[in-house]
Amino acid sequence: MFRRRSCYFWLILFSLGAREVYAATDEIRLIVLLRALAYDEALAARAGPRIVVALLTPGTGSDTALFASLQAVAKVTVRGLPIAVVELTYSGADALASELEQKQISAVYLAAGLDAEVPAIVAITRAHKVRTLSSSEAYLRLGASLAALDTAGSDKPRLAVNIAASKQEGMALSAQLLQVAKHIEP
Numbered sequence: 001m002f003r004r005r006s007c008y009f010w011l012i013l014f015s016l017g018a019r020e021v022y023a024a025t026d027e028i029r030l031i032v033l034l035r036a037l038a039y040d041e042a043l044a045a046r047a048g049p050r051i052v053v054a055l056l057t058p059g060t061g062s063d064t065a066l067f068a069s070l071q072a073v074a075k076v077t078v079r080g081l082p083i084a085v086v087e088l089t090y091s092g093a094d095a096l097a098s099e100l101e102q103k104q105i106s107a108v109y110l111a112a113g114l115d116a117e118v119p120a121i122v123a124i125t126r127a128h129k130v131r132t133l134s135s136s137e138a139y140l141r142l143g144a145s146l147a148a149l150d151t152a153g154s155d156k157p158r159l160a161v162n163i164a165a166s167k168q169e170g171m172a173l174s175a176q177l178l179q180v181a182k183h184i185e186p
Contacts, residue, residue, distance in 0.1 A: 058111065
C-alpha cells in the first residue's frame with residue numbers, strides 16, 4: 001500500500017514539473033507538504049471527516065496565485081481523507097483562534113509576509129493542535145513545524161521539520177519521514 005502511494009506521489013510530482021516555473025514550484029511545495037501530513041499519525045483523530053488546510057496571508061491582502069495552487073493540489077487525499085481549502089487573512093490572535101475553531105482547520109500554510117506575526121500565530125496553532133506549514137526556513141526557526149524548502153540546483157524542494165514545534169502541535173511524525181527530512185532547530 002505504501003509503495004503504491006509513494007509511486008503516485010512521485011508521478012504527480014514529476015508531472016507538475018512541465019508547467020510554468022513559478023506555479024509549478026508552489027504546487028510542488030504544497031504537494032510535498034500535503035504528502036508529509038500523511039506521515040502524521042495523529043492527524044486523522046484531529047481532522048474529523050476531512051482535512052481543512054488554510055492559507056494564512058498577511059493583512060495586506062490575499063495571495064491568489066498561491067491559493068489557486070493550493071486548490072489545484074487539494075484534489076489528493078491524506079490518510080484517506082479529502083482536503084478542503086480556505087483562505088484566511090491574519091488580523092490578530094483572537095480572530096485567528098476563532099477561525100481555527102469555527103472552520104475546524106487541521107493545518108495552516110503560512111504565506112510570505114507574516115514574519116513578525118509567526119510567533120503569535122504558532123502560539124495559537126499549538127493551543128489548537130493545528131499543524132503549521134510553510135516554504136520558509138525562517139518560519140521553521142520561529143516555530144512552524146513543516147516546510148518545503150528550495151534546494152540549490154534543483155526544482156525539487158526538500159522537506160524540513162522543526163521537531164520540537166511539531167510535537168507541540170500534537171503531531172506524531174513517523175520515523176520514515178524524520179529520516180528523510182532536514183531537521184531545523186529554533
